[in-house]
Amino acid sequence: MSVCVKGDTILYGSDNYLKIADAADPSNPIEIGETSVPGDIYSITVRNEYAYLADIFNGLRIIDISDPSHPTEVGHYNNIYYTRQIVVRDNYAYVACEGEGLKIINISNPMKPLEEGSYETPGRAYSVALKGNYAYLAATNSGIRVIDISDPSDPFEAGYYPTEGYAYDLTIQGFYLFVAEGAAGLRIFNISNPLNIKQIGYYDTDGLASGISVEGNHAFVNDGIDSLFLIFDVSEVYFPQETGCYKTATANWSSAVNGELAFVASDGAGLYILDCSLAPTLLQSFNIRQAETKMELSWDISSREGITGFKIYRTTNEEQPMTKTTSPTIPITASNHYEYTDNDLINGKSYTYTLAVRDSDGSESVIGERTVTYKLPNIVYLCQNRPNPFNPSTSIECTLAEPAHLNLSVYDINGKLVKT
Incomplete structure (x- = not known):
């Protein structure tokens, strides 16, 4: 089952049916239209008045949804093997194909889509995202493939990253690539240089991370095997933190987020609409300033629930691993604002301060990191x-x-x- 949201309209795939519902009242969505395609709908993308469906066995299907009560197929392109995901930009649909890698389809005439170019990647391409002149493919056991699409008729591979887990889904926000990597969980990459992408953050989920979407400071991960919908605070991309979890009745592989609402497709159990407004960002601020001969650290949190204290680790470029820590733990007080002063400093050195929260079960989680240079006048x-x-x-x-x-x-x- 798959899902996509456009304003107050929900489009979701149930087997070979595209269903459209009005969710102006999220507590009572009303189905207003449907149509069928030859095979199972794996994913849905909407642009303007058209929905682009990845029919896993029958390629790209283009549906006119200008009248949501009467969606109508106007065009299709069948010559695609195992269609997984579609991204539309300008006059092209970029299609991740499990058996063929990347297909680029010219959709300037939605009634007669034509293949413009293709690139066959190793592995099974499940997902695609675009940034500038590059397409990023989640190619399962073959990691992340970076395809130069500056000439849509002649795409070529410009780079790749061998992921630790199976790359099933990915999405881009700014210069960060968020990847659902199966048993390896959530992985975050810096793609400011597309030819040299680097992993900068991760969170190992317990199950199989199979789908991902990002909205603001939160990432939303589908754990298909364990039927979990997980919410992560990614305001600190180096240290994503789990802030919420919802268990669906059956496996969920796809979701869409619109503002504070998440729409989660659960196999055989229908569509869940979840209010995610209560998924807080724990670390509200983390500041460091030099005050004459010392460094003053201050931070604010959104909630003290389940927290027993904080630890601050400090390291320099010459020190591995982190060598200085607050001892004992900085205790929780009645306030959400905390401060710490470091007096043991050497002029000219750069220091990285890592802030960790200690939970009631004794575990520690990193929630923030800052690097500053101590320089005396x-x-x-x-x-x-x-x-x-x-x-x-x-x-x-x-x-x-x-x-x-x-x-x-x-x-x-x-x-x-x-x-x-």
Whole structure:
């Protein structure tokens, strides 16, 4: 079962039927139209007044939905083996084909779609997403394939990434590629350089991550095997955190998100409409500023539920792994705002601070990371003596901009030298 949303209209595939429902009232969606295609509908894409269906056994089907109560097929292209997903841009439909890789179909005339170009990738292509002149294919056991589509009639492979799991689905937001990698869970890649994509974040789900969509600071993952719909906070792409979960009656492989609503297609159990507005971003802010000779860290969270405290890890480029940590754990208080000060610093060094939350079960989860450079201005800091008053001794701290010999002299209130 597959699903797509356009405004208040839901389009979902049930076997070989495309069904259209009005969801102006999400609690009571009303079916308003349907049509059938020869085979099973694997995925649905909508652009303007047309729905583009991936009929797994019968290629690309183009449906006129200008009248949602009477959807009508106006064109098709059959010469595709195992059609999985379609993305439409300009006058072309980019089709992920399990048996053939990428097909590019000219749809400038929806009634007579024609093949413009193709590229056969290794593996089984399940999903496709576009960014600039490149198409990114989830090719299951053959990882992520990057196809140059600057000339739609002559696409060619420009690069690839050998994923840890089977790449089943992917989507792009900004310069980040989000991938559902089967048993390897959710994986996040930086694609600012399409020829050298890099994994930057991950979350190992327990089941089989098979579908993914992204809306704002949240990623939504379908776990088909365990019938779970998972919600992740991806505001920190390096450290995605699970914030919500819903178990459907049967396996769910596809979903669509529109604002705060998620539409989840569950095999044999129909369509679930879920309110995701209560999926909070735990880390609201994480700031670091240099205050004279120290670094002041501050952060805010949305909720204290299930949290017992925080730990801060610190490392420099020369240190592996992280070497400095707060001990004991920074405890939870009645506030959602927290602060920590680091005084043990070396001028000119860059420090990476990693913020982890400690859960009530004793586990830790990283929720944020920042890198800053500690740089003193070219002046000398002479600090207040401590303790003051004192008896019989006190300490006087002095900070230099760089290593040097220091001469410190102490005078009494009459100007008489006491000690050097």
